[in-house]
Amino acid sequence: MTACRTRPPCHCRPVDAAKATAAHYEGRTGSYCPSTFGAIRTGALDALAEATADVYRTAIQGPLPDTFTPQRFSVNSNNNFFDLEQYVEAITTDPALLDRWRKALDDAVISQSHSPAMWGAPLLRHCGLSTNILLTRADYRRHGYNRLSWPARVRPVIHNEP
Structure with a gap:
């Protein structure tokens, strides 16, 4: 702890720190390549949670659409x-809710970037935040996910169980 107190404070903006970290990894290959970065304005997460809860409450229930191929961050089957x-x-079933949700996301994510691939999966997009897609009630309890504040606030959709 003493060493931390003697260090000068960091005067950089979070967005600059995120960009510098992303730049550090750009162009690297092998085990140094996989990365996603997001600088998040935590004060905006309450509005994002509210907008997400509204989307989830009115979302498609049951199995995900056959046309949906999720952006994976790993080729591992346990991703x-x-x-x-x-x-x-x-x-999302309501375009107005999607617009409201996107505004909340834009307010929360200050900056985002990603490497071309991560753990063998091509990264075509990354909004700055990831999610766990729940297919069963067991997914909701896996790794203590159900004890986190985010799922308690947004009430995620469980797709393959009523």
Whole structure:
């Protein structure tokens, strides 16, 4: 702890720190390549949670559309992370809610970037935030997800169970 107190404070803006970190990884290959970055304005997360809850409350229920191929952040079959914006676009039934949600996302995500691939999966998009797509009630409890404040606030859709 003492060492931290003697360091000068950082005067950089979070967006600049995110861009510098992303630039550090650009052009790297192999194990140094996979990365996604998002600088988040945490004060805007309450509005994003509210907008997300509204989308989830009116979302497509049951299985995901056959046309939906989620942006994966890994080729591993146990992959739990997907692009939040792409997922919301796929399940939203109300264009006005989607517009409101996008505004909340834009307010929350100050900056985002990603490498061309991550753990073997091509990265075509990354909005700055990822999500867990729940297919069963067991997915909701896996790794303590149900104990986090985000799912408690937004009440995620469980797609393959009534």
